[in-house]
Amino acid sequence: MISFLSHLVNGISLGSVYAIIALGYSMVYGIAKMLNFAHGDVIMVGAYITFCATQYWGLPPVVSVLAAMLVCTVLGVVIERLAYKPLRAATSLAVLITAIGMSYFLQNAAQLIWGANPKSFPSVITLPTLSLMGGQLLISGETMVTVLANVIIMIVLTIFTSKTKMGRAMRAVSEDKGAAELMGINVNATISLTFAIGSALAAVAGVLLCSAYPALMPTTGSMPGIKAFTAAVFGGIGSIPGALVGGLLLGVIEILGKAYISMELGDAFVFAVLIIVLLVKPTGLLGKKVHEKV
Amino acid sequence: MTQIKRKSDTKMVPVPSMAIVPERDIDKAPVLEARHLGIEFGGLKAVDDFNIIIGKTEIAGLIGPNGAGKTTVFNLLTKVYQPTTGTVLINGKDTHGMNTVQANKAGIARTFQNIRLFNNMTVEENVRIGLHNQVKYGMFSGILRAPSYWKQEKKQHEKSLDLLSIFDMQDMADVKAGSLPYGAQRRLEIVRALATNPSLLLLDEPAAGMNPHETEELMENIIKIRDQFQIAVLLIEHDMNLVMGICEGICVLNYGRIIAKGTADEIQQNPVVIEAYLGKQKEA
Numbered sequence: 001m002i003s004f005l006s007h008l009v010n011g012i013s014l015g016s017v018y019a020i021i022a023l024g025y026s027m028v029y030g031i032a033k034m035l036n037f038a039h040g041d042v043i044m045v046g047a048y049i050t051f052c053a054t055q056y057w058g059l060p061p062v063v064s065v066l067a068a069m070l071v072c073t074v075l076g077v078v079i080e081r082l083a084y085k086p087l088r089a090a091t092s093l094a095v096l097i098t099a100i101g102m103s104y105f106l107q108n109a110a111q112l113i114w115g116a117n118p119k120s121f122p123s124v125i126t127l128p129t130l131s132l133m134g135g136q137l138l139i140s141g142e143t144m145v146t147v148l149a150n151v152i153i154m155i156v157l158t159i160f161t162s163k164t165k166m167g168r169a170m171r172a173v174s175e176d177k178g179a180a181e182l183m184g185i186n187v188n189a190t191i192s193l194t195f196a197i198g199s200a201l202a203a204v205a206g207v208l209l210c211s212a213y214p215a216l217m218p219t220t221g222s223m224p225g226i227k228a229f230t231a232a233v234f235g236g237i238g239s240i241p242g243a244l245v246g247g248l249l250l251g252v253i254e255i256l257g258k259a260y261i262s263m264e265l266g267d268a269f270v271f272a273v274l275i276i277v278l279l280v281k282p283t284g285l286l287g288k289k290v291h292e293k294v
Numbered sequence: 295m296t297q298i299k300r301k302s303d304t305k306m307v308p309v310p311s312m313a314i315v316p317e318r319d320i321d322k323a324p325v326l327e328a329r330h331l332g333i334e335f336g337g338l339k340a341v342d343d344f345n346i347i348i349g350k351t352e353i354a355g356l357i358g359p360n361g362a363g364k365t366t367v368f369n370l371l372t373k374v375y376q377p378t379t380g381t382v383l384i385n386g387k388d389t390h391g392m393n394t395v396q397a398n399k400a401g402i403a404r405t406f407q408n409i410r411l412f413n414n415m416t417v418e419e420n421v422r423i424g425l426h427n428q429v430k431y432g433m434f435s436g437i438l439r440a441p442s443y444w445k446q447e448k449k450q451h452e453k454s455l456d457l458l459s460i461f462d463m464q465d466m467a468d469v470k471a472g473s474l475p476y477g478a479q480r481r482l483e484i485v486r487a488l489a490t491n492p493s494l495l496l497l498d499e500p501a502a503g504m505n506p507h508e509t510e511e512l513m514e515n516i517i518k519i520r521d522q523f524q525i526a527v528l529l530i531e532h533d534m535n536l537v538m539g540i541c542e543g544i545c546v547l548n549y550g551r552i553i554a555k556g557t558a559d560e561i562q563q564n565p566v567v568i569e570a571y572l573g574k575q576k577e578a
Contacts, residue, residue, distance in 0.1 A: 168426070169423065169426055171414070175412045175415070183426070184398040
């Protein structure tokens, strides 16, 4: 029982990271109608920046994370401007391939700068471990911060999209780009803003991920990126609560699967979930039905 | 007298003559002026040599058989398409090189033939999208909910309800736009366009799908909007009662070209129009 609870806690922690990454996929998909497969690698860049800031430049953890968020925000906007914006009118396949190319570019650039050897990422979280049930159930500081960060991000984003003018503009653009433009909404600026938010969140996810799993290398972001994409599809791509639900469920499924069924097949469960969801409910758990105009 | 040494070699071209504007607008600069406007799609001239002048507070009509190029004209005026020839002046300002957003800021707003509301957003939120460029607060005061945010949000909320009250729609502010009845959706589109603070409102078939009673109401409301906001309206419509009833200047388009311009009486008596358009009224 205790071990189940402990796995559950780990699953929620991992799921929270997936949820934060999934938000980036989901928001960008909602607005630009494209899958930004370079998103996972922005996570890796965020983690490297934090690593450099704490290890080489001696910055305090909070400042390091903020620096990583800033760098990733700029990176996200630049990627969009240079790689995706020129393809706004191109087929979705062209954009998809460009995104995959961008993903490899970031991985190789990181390898060039930081080398291929894994770096041991020092946890930036200094919270003590919480001991429950007489020391049988341990909840690490990393877990608590991750879950808390996830909750705060979800609340802030929900308020942002529903109650501010930029949030409303984002929703309008995601529904009908042309009509939004004719009402005076600057579509390019709105898309840039979405990439900026998604990339800043990716930096946070990178720090949280590497604090829990401290081996940092150029490919660190790709697997969590793909899994978070699965989570976004699972929950319903384009939906903020969908990213939360999908991320949490996927994290729990992965950890429980690894713990009780097979360690080696853990990742396979994640993708089995994706296949089942696509077969049974292609729009995802909370996804909206796409209605064709007649 | 000394000899004239210089001679201008400027080529002179005729500008749209025979333009008509309401008498009350004669001293005011026209809200819209299109000169020799044209667009080609792969060799096909969808609109050719389109000239129009619309007075400051004129209600103008653009009519013509299906496929005559009416919506294409709207797309040219709002910069959805860039014209291959000619210019569009909004309030005397050349719109050459402008994009859709800039054309909207210059003072032109529109509705759509096939309603394009933001269906998953509420009625009020739809209006607020129209108000977007009139709201000034930064992203961070939005997230941190600073006093400027609350102040602007409150002002926006009141302004939205104010605009909705034109059509008595204040009570529906929190309803999802997609779940409104058809007529109300058309009205909301007009309110949303009005919210962008235009000087020219383009209405693409505003009465489509409305019953005679609703159309009657719409006619009154279009006049009311013109009087209240002191703006011009250009509308595309197949309902001849509406066009002949409220349009001051009417422009008839066929195969992308203007075949007649004038008042309702003139248009109704024009033999070219009767042949091209009114004779086929059964089909419309």
